[in-house]
Amino acid sequence: MHEKNIALLCDEADRLLQLNINLLRQMVEEPDVLSDSKNENRLLFDKQKALKRIEELEGEQIKTARREMVLAVVGTMKAGKSTTINAIVGQEILPNRNRPMTSVPTLIRHVPGKTEPVLHLEHIQPVRNLLITLQEKLATPAGQQVAQTLQQTGDTRELLDILTDDGWLKNEYHGEEEIFTGLASLNDLVRLAAAMETEFPFDEYAEVQKLPVIDVEFSHLV
DSSP: HOOOOHHHHHEEEEHHHHHHHHHHHHHHSSTSOOOOOOOOOSSHHHHHHHHHHHHHHHHHHHHHTOOOOOOOOOOOSSSSHHHHHHHHHSOOOSOOSSSOOOOSSSSSEETTTTTTEEOOOOOHHHHHHHHHHHHHHHHSHHHHHHHHHHHTTTHHGGGHHHHGGGOOOSSEEEEEHHHHHHHHHHHHHHHHHHHOOOOOOGGGGGGGGOOOEEEEEEEEOO
16 A cells, blocks of 8 residues: 555656656747856856756656655764764664765665675766866975875875875775775865865765765665
8 A cells, every 4th residue: 555655656756857847948948038147147047057957856756766765864074974874774884984984975775685885986087087186286386285284194194195096996896895995085085175275076966866876785674
């Protein structure tokens, strides 16, 4: 009974999402409805924002089709986010450490039978581009000055290692140890980018389907 009701609700949600998407596409395609906003006086809603909204709604459609429910866990540094998520999953897939580990949002997905966790980083190119940018900055006099400052303490000295050896960046990480290395390096990259006055491409990971994903079986759902 409940499964049938859930299916009906998902179908109705998908229908409403598609209606919204179709309306937005029609607004984009029709002349003189939405501005291109190429001038400085940006409107509250223009073609660029409409296309962005379409992308967001399509992401919601994907979640609806997969019957996925997303529970957001947010909080300040060392507030216990990783501990809470580990308790929900039933194993330590998000290790704790003194430095930030959750600067980049990570989606943890329940996959029945998946006893070994696997971290997927499919949308990897923005991170590669950032690494190239930081490596180029490091070669400049200003970059060398920042590097000297970072090398003064052991905590920040390790940040430079993610530039000298970028072998840590890959599409998949298997097991808790590899996942720790991948997430630690990714979050250290956020800190290094800030230290070198370079913006991390958070906008590239604004959609759920573009986030780093850990597939693992939630022991409480077995």
